[in-house]
Amino acid sequence: MKRKHKRLLLVLVSLGLLGLGTAILLSAIEDNLVFFYTPSEIENKSIKNDQVFRIGGVVVNGTIKHSNSFSSFSLTDFRKTISVTFKGVLPDLFREGQGVIAEGSLKADGTFTATQVLAKHDETYMPKEVADKLKSSGLWKEKFSKNEYFN
Amino acid sequence: MIPEIGLFVLFLALIIAAIQAVVPMVGAVRQDVYLMALGNRLAVIQFFLVTISFTSLIYAFVISDFSLLIVYNNSHSLKPLLYKISGVWGNHEGSMLLWVLILSMFGAALAIWGKNISPTLKARVLSVQSMIGVAFLAFILFTSNPFLRLNPVPSDGRGLNPVLQDPGLAFHPPLLYLGYVGFSMAFSFAVAALIEGKIDDKWGRWVRPWALAAWVFLTAGIALGSWWAYYELGWGGWWFWDPVENASFIPWLLGTALLHSSVVVEKREGFKNWTVLLAILTFSMSLLGTFLVRSGILTSVHTFATDPERGLFILLILFVTIGGALGLFAIRAPIIKNNFKFAPVSRESALLYNNLFLTIGCAIVLLGTLYPLFLEFASNGESKVSIGPPYFNITFLPIMIPLVAAIAVGPMLSWKRGVIGELYVKLLFAAGSCLITIFIVLILVPEGPILAACSMGLAAWIAAGCLIEWASRIRLFNSKSITNTGRLIKSSKSANGMTLAHLGIAILIVGITGASAWQKEITTSMAIGETIKVNNYSLTLKKVQIGKGPNYNLERGTFSLIKSNNSSIIMHPERRYFPVARQATTEAAIKTTLLADFYLVIGESRDTIDNKNEWTVRFYINPMMFWLWLGVATMVLGGLLSLSDRRRGISIPVRKKA
Numbered sequence: 001m002k003r004k005h006k007r008l009l010l011v012l013v014s015l016g017l018l019g020l021g022t023a024i025l026l027s028a029i030e031d032n033l034v035f036f037y038t039p040s041e042i043e044n045k046s047i048k049n050d051q052v053f054r055i056g057g058v059v060v061n062g063t064i065k066h067s068n069s070f071s072s073f074s075l076t077d078f079r080k081t082i083s084v085t086f087k088g089v090l091p092d093l094f095r096e097g098q099g100v101i102a103e104g105s106l107k108a109d110g111t112f113t114a115t116q117v118l119a120k121h122d123e124t125y126m127p128k129e130v131a132d133k134l135k136s137s138g139l140w141k142e143k144f145s146k147n148e149y150f151n
Numbered sequence: 152m153i154p155e156i157g158l159f160v161l162f163l164a165l166i167i168a169a170i171q172a173v174v175p176m177v178g179a180v181r182q183d184v185y186l187m188a189l190g191n192r193l194a195v196i197q198f199f200l201v202t203i204s205f206t207s208l209i210y211a212f213v214i215s216d217f218s219l220l221i222v223y224n225n226s227h228s229l230k231p232l233l234y235k236i237s238g239v240w241g242n243h244e245g246s247m248l249l250w251v252l253i254l255s256m257f258g259a260a261l262a263i264w265g266k267n268i269s270p271t272l273k274a275r276v277l278s279v280q281s282m283i284g285v286a287f288l289a290f291i292l293f294t295s296n297p298f299l300r301l302n303p304v305p306s307d308g309r310g311l312n313p314v315l316q317d318p319g320l321a322f323h324p325p326l327l328y329l330g331y332v333g334f335s336m337a338f339s340f341a342v343a344a345l346i347e348g349k350i351d352d353k354w355g356r357w358v359r360p361w362a363l364a365a366w367v368f369l370t371a372g373i374a375l376g377s378w379w380a381y382y383e384l385g386w387g388g389w390w391f392w393d394p395v396e397n398a399s400f401i402p403w404l405l406g407t408a409l410l411h412s413s414v415v416v417e418k419r420e421g422f423k424n425w426t427v428l429l430a431i432l433t434f435s436m437s438l439l440g441t442f443l444v445r446s447g448i449l450t451s452v453h454t455f456a457t458d459p460e461r462g463l464f465i466l467l468i469l470f471v472t473i474g475g476a477l478g479l480f481a482i483r484a485p486i487i488k489n490n491f492k493f494a495p496v497s498r499e500s501a502l503l504y505n506n507l508f509l510t511i512g513c514a515i516v517l518l519g520t521l522y523p524l525f526l527e528f529a530s531n532g533e534s535k536v537s538i539g540p541p542y543f544n545i546t547f548l549p550i551m552i553p554l555v556a557a558i559a560v561g562p563m564l565s566w567k568r569g570v571i572g573e574l575y576v577k578l579l580f581a582a583g584s585c586l587i588t589i590f591i592v593l594i595l596v597p598e599g600p601i602l603a604a605c606s607m608g609l610a611a612w613i614a615a616g617c618l619i620e621w622a623s624r625i626r627l628f629n630s631k632s633i634t635n636t637g638r639l640i641k642s643s644k645s646a647n648g649m650t651l652a653h654l655g656i657a658i659l660i661v662g663i664t665g666a667s668a669w670q671k672e673i674t675t676s677m678a679i680g681e682t683i684k685v686n687n688y689s690l691t692l693k694k695v696q697i698g699k700g701p702n703y704n705l706e707r708g709t710f711s712l713i714k715s716n717n718s719s720i721i722m723h724p725e726r727r728y729f730p731v732a733r734q735a736t737t738e739a740a741i742k743t744t745l746l747a748d749f750y751l752v753i754g755e756s757r758d759t760i761d762n763k764n765e766w767t768v769r770f771y772i773n774p775m776m777f778w779l780w781l782g783v784a785t786m787v788l789g790g791l792l793s794l795s796d797r798r799r800g801i802s803i804p805v806r807k808k809a
Contacts, residue, residue: 025515025546029522032542036535054537066676066757066767088674089385089737089754089769 034103040080042106049106052115055082056101064096075102075112086114154219157207158298161248164200164255165288167193171258171281175274179347187274191262194277197284198252198259205239205252208297212239217308220299221245227310227731229702237321241312243445243461244297246324250441251287253325253332257361258284261336268357275343276336283335286468294461310731313703319379323372327399330369331437334406336361338434341427342476345483350423355416358430360794362413366406367790373399374783385737385752387672387771389779392540397520398440401513405433408509411502419566421491421499424484425506431480435473436513442469443520494568501561508554515546555660556609558653559616577619584615596669603668606660614657621650648793652786659782665747665775676757676765683770687715688749690770695756703727708753708766712742724753748776 036054037045047053057075063083064073072085084102094100094117104114171193178186211219212235215228225242226235239245258280265273291297340358344350376399381389390396409429415422442465493499523536559581563574588611592604624646673685682691693709706726713719725738735755742749754767 021511025518028542028546029519029538032539033526033536034539036537066755071767089752089767 036101038077038080039075039082040077042082043080047106049108052103052105054101054103055084055112056099057082058099059094059096061096075100082110082112084112084114084117086117088117090117153207154211154216154298154300157204157211158296160200160207161204161288161292161298164197164204164251165285165292167197167200168255168281168284168288171197172278172285174278176278176346179271179274179278182271184270187270190274190277194255194258194262194281197281198255201248201252201255205248208245208248209236209239212236215308217306218300218302218304219297220301221297223301223305223308225308225310227308227702229731230310230316231701233318233321234316237315240324241315241320244291244295246328247287247291247295247445248297249325250328250332251284251291253328254280254284254287254335257333257336261361265357269353272340272343272347272354272357275346276339279339279342280335283339283472286472290461290464290468294464310702310729313727313729313734313736317379317383319375319383323375323379325372326368326375327372330365330367330372330406331399331402331440333361333365333368334402334409334430334434334437337365337409337430338476341430342479344427345479348483348486350416350427350487352417352420355413355418355420355426359410359413359417362406362409362430362433363790363794366403366410367787367794369399369403369406370783370790371787373403374780374787378780381776382739382741383736385739385769387670387750387752387769387773389666389776392519392538392543394520394523395444397516398443401517401520402433402436402440404509404513404516405429405436408506408513409433411505411509415499415502419491419493419499421489421493422503422506423487423489424480427484427487428480429506431473431476435469435476436517438465438469438472442466493566496564496569496571498561498564498566498569500569501557501564504557505554505561508550512547512550512554515550516543519543519546552609555613555656558613558656562620562649562653563616577623578616580619581612581615585609585612587611600668603664606664606668610657610660610664613660614654617650617653617657621647644796645793648789648791648796650789651792652789655782655785655787655789657782658778658785662775662777662779662782666773666779669772669774671772672769673771674767674769677768678763678765683768685770685772688772689713690751690768692766692768695753695764695766700727702731703729706753706756708740708751708768710740710751712749712751720749722749722751724751726753726755743777745777746774748773 034052034054036056037047039055039057042055055075057077060074060076060081064071066072070085070087071090072083074081074083076082084104086102086104101118102112102114103116103118104112107113171190174193175187175190177183178189208221210216211222212226213232215222215226215235217223217226221242221244222238225238225245230238240249258277261268261273261280262277268276337358340354340361344354373396376396377389380386380391409426412422412426412429416426442462445461445465519538519542523538526534526536560574560578563569563577585608589604589608592607593599593601596603671685673683675683677683677692679692679694682689684690689712691711691713693711696707696709698705698707704727708722708724710722710724711719712722720742722740722742724740726735727738728735737752737754740751748771750771750773752769754769756764756766
């Protein structure tokens with residue numbers, strides 16, 4: 001085999017490996033994608049009962065309840081509201097009127113069981129996903145960004 | 152008045168930076184000694200001006216000058232002094248000013264200490280460094296002015312986000328930035344060398360200490376951030392594959408590759424193009440990290456503002472810098488000849504292997520971090536997704552195993568042509584340590600998982616390999632003419648630093664394995680006097696007190712943790728409420744022992760039906776956490792030791808004949 005052929009073979013093998021690697025990576029991504037929906041979007045999507053996804057909205061005033069180590073609360077996007085149950089310590093930034101994200105799955109009765117509740121935030125106390133969705137559906141209120149919703 | 156001075160000198164700094172970006176370069180082209188030397192002075196002046204500007208901002212925070220918007224938004228008169236100061240970089244504008252301060256500091260450091268670097272190269276490096284400075288100074292002045300005044304002046308500020316009021320986080324951003332921005336030196340050296348068209352072993356020798364310093368800072372900065380997340384967020388974990396964590400980890404992976412490839416440039420004048428490319432890419436990833444975090448494109452506690460104009464500006468800087476450098480690389484790289492050969496089994500091969508796996512690992516993390524952004528962009532904002540830790544665990548970890556396993560072998564191989572036969576005895580010894588460790592772990596922790604035992608074995612394999620290589624390098628068991636200590640003192644600090652850093656990886660693996668494979672978590676609610684049992688431990692809630700801190704109210708739990716052998720410890724987790732920000736934080740109580748951390752969080756209280764008060768309690772046993780932090784500390788120490796090698800100093804280019 002000439003040097004030129006050797007080099008060609010090397011390039012082809014490398015490209016093949018690169019392609020294979022990329023395919024494996026992309027399939028790993030597909031398996032681990034966690035989609036984000038708002039309560040009103042859930043109805044339109046056909047979501048299987050065990051599918052893990054994230055749901056985001058604003059915690060409805062007066063709906064936070066605790067029993068044993070379970071907490072439950074309602075999330076709303078001002079169109080639809082969904083009730084969420086969660087076992088564990090709610091994050092530091094969790095409170096009524098706050099935008100939060102919960103990760104988990106739907107139960108048969110239409111409630112959401114969260115394995116994780118995120119109240120990560122910027123200074124506006126509103127997760128970006130939630131803010132974007134509210135803005136695109138026209139339900140965004142300027143007072144959210146000014147942190148006055150709670151006053 | 153003082154803020155106006157701060158703003159004015161920042162403008163002056165921009166002008167100086169613009170001159171510095173051009174004059175030394177022209178001097179280098181014309182071989183004009185005077186113009187080249189001017190670069191040194193300009194670099195020092197630029198650093199001086201930015202320091203004045205930064206100091207005036209610190210002053211405004213310390214005296215709580217609420218006529219400044221940035222102080223009003225991020226500070227409060229009741230805040231402790233440390234957090235008034237750390238409030239300077241706890242926001243977008245201030246942190247960008249810190250970024251530029253560090254950038255100009257590195258330029259000035261080169262100007263002052265880099266005396267033996269060839270004058271033309273040094274002039275070009277200072278020029279390139281200053282071009283980056285111009286871009287970021289303009290960014291601050293035109294989109295993120297930290298010295299904006301407010302009228303009327305508010306009576307008090309809005310306070311810094313309470314989660315950020317923590318000593319760990321006060322020092323996390325400066326360290327991280329020292330790392331990020333430190334790689335700008337490697338970048339400037341690479342671009343300057345491409346312009347000059349000459350890369351040799353001296354270049355490798357000059358660029359290495361800067362890359363090493365940046366690596367040390369970045370490692371320490373990431374570790375400090377991770378430690379903060381561990382004790383402050385109260386989630387019991389230390390790494391979440393959060394996009395912002397990834398943004399700092401991506402340049403770390405490439406920077407580590409750069410450290411290893413620059414050794415080949417220095418010792419063998421090989422991998423020259425590749426090393427230059429790595430230097431460019433590492434800093435590009437630092438810029439990308441800055442863009443991801445600062446543009447507000449990611450959702451995270453790190454995102455202080457969402458301002459599209461700023462995002463666009465940083466994106467522009469990103470395109471010009473990366474595009475320009477890569478374009479230059481494409482044009483100039485062919486003239487740089489690599490004229491060296493090495494056998495498939497050799498130190499060069501081992502370092503190539505290291506670079507290959509680190510680069511693949513970096514690509515995996517990069518893809519997982521950016522994919523959600525691509526998908527959101529492609530679907531016009533309709534599809535919002537996130538990629539969870541499982542993706543990183545199944546793709547990234549398998550790539551890291553062959554990489555770290557090779558640590559035991561690589562340093563044993565000789566340059567040019569290694570003979571694997573000579574290593575049989577050494578490797579047999581390392582393999583023996585590995586098997587014995589697996590056996591011991593399986594006996595001590597019979598419930599498994601087996602993978603955890605194998606992982607501990609991997610750590611033993613690396614540690615044994617490192618120690619054997621070190622022992623044979625300093626001829627520990629061959630004491631004839633001089634004493635062992637004498638040899639240790641004479642032995643190369645930089646090589647010992649490498650061994651120490653590699654040992655750090657072995658220790659880190661012990662920590663990571665223990666903390667992820669054997670973690671125990673229990674979440675429950677407890678009334679006063681109630682006891683829960685976890686493994687051999689019983690945890691009792693004794694009492695809950697209410698108190699006051701400097702700028703918060705607190706609920707403080709008193710728990711006693713009793714082990715089966717009756718040794719007992721008292722733990723005090725806290726829940727703090729900050730009235731100014733109307734926000735609560737948890738202060739986990741962490742008891743660290745050599746074998747495990749006991750980690751306790753107290754949540755909100757509530758009344759039960761029978762009128763008892765109950766608190767949500769989360770209790771973790773995190774085995775081996777101490778070793779995780781010790782491992783990172785050892786890596787940092789190894790880097791520092793290597794950096795302290797005088798033969799490798801910034802200004803000593805002369806290669807000793809062996």
